[in-house]
Amino acid sequence: MMKKAGLLLLGIIAAIVLLSNLGSLVGMMISLGILYIAFKKFIQADSTTGKVIWGILGFIGLSTAVANMPAILGLVAIYILYVVYKKWDGASDDKKDNDPFTNFEKQWDELKKS
Template sequence: MKKFGLLMAGGIAALILIGNIGPMLALAISITILYFVYKQFIKANSNWEKVGWGIIGLAALLASASNIPAIIGIAAAYVLYLVYKNWNKTKQTFPKENHNDPFANFEKQWAEIKKK
């Protein structure tokens, strides 16, 4: 039943991600433009250049902020990552520790070694 739930969540997240690829690309482009505008703003010598780059930067910032569907797409990508990460995860139970037996923790330690 757990895998069915993961499959359903992954399928829904994949559909949302595919539907929001366009806004995600627009977000990436607007953030890239914003980065380069910031670099040019720092390099500008005159105040008029700074004002011009500031206006362009404000437009790029508003374009980035208006991409709510892209943020939903990023959240869907994260859900897909979580589904992928938890798909073959098994719950491990260890026997109760017996402090008199030196081999009681062998299974627990072996499982920790296999993780690394």
Template sequence: MKKFLLFVAALIALAVLLANLGPMILLGVSVWLLYVVFKQFTKSESTAGKIGWVILGLIILSVAVSNIYAVVGLAAAYAIYWIYKNWTSTKAEDTQVQSNDPFTNFEKQWAELNK
């Protein structure tokens, strides 16, 4: 039942991620453009050039703020990672079988000592 719920949660997170893929790309591009505008602003020596870069930066900032809900897509990507991590850890726990065989316990303890 736990794996089924993890699978359903992964499908929902994947749908949210795919729905927010466009805004995520636009947010990334706008953040990169803001970086470029800032670098050009610091290189500019004239006042008119600085004013122009500030105006362009404000326009790009408004695009970035309008796509800020793309953070939901980033949260969905993290949820998919977390689900994958839990899915693989539950498999590792299921395969470990407790045994009273002294040779198996010795090999397990030897492996722990070598880590």
């Protein structure tokens, strides 16, 4: 029970952090998309003018990506929520394995069979 309460508290805190950094996450995704496109077009460009224009757009995308660094907290919160979700069912299974009466019943059944 205590483990589930801890997981619930951790999940609530992670959800609050995620919601507070949602805008930064969207901004980071958009700016990284602009940076990716600018990089691809920069490599494909043959003229110097094209390379300069795509280089400037890439610099703008990089600048906005750096400005949205709080989005990393949002990514950490997403990971924590994932871990809490995966461990939620495992929290009740631990108690069953550590219960001495359950282990006694298993051993008693093994003794009866042999």
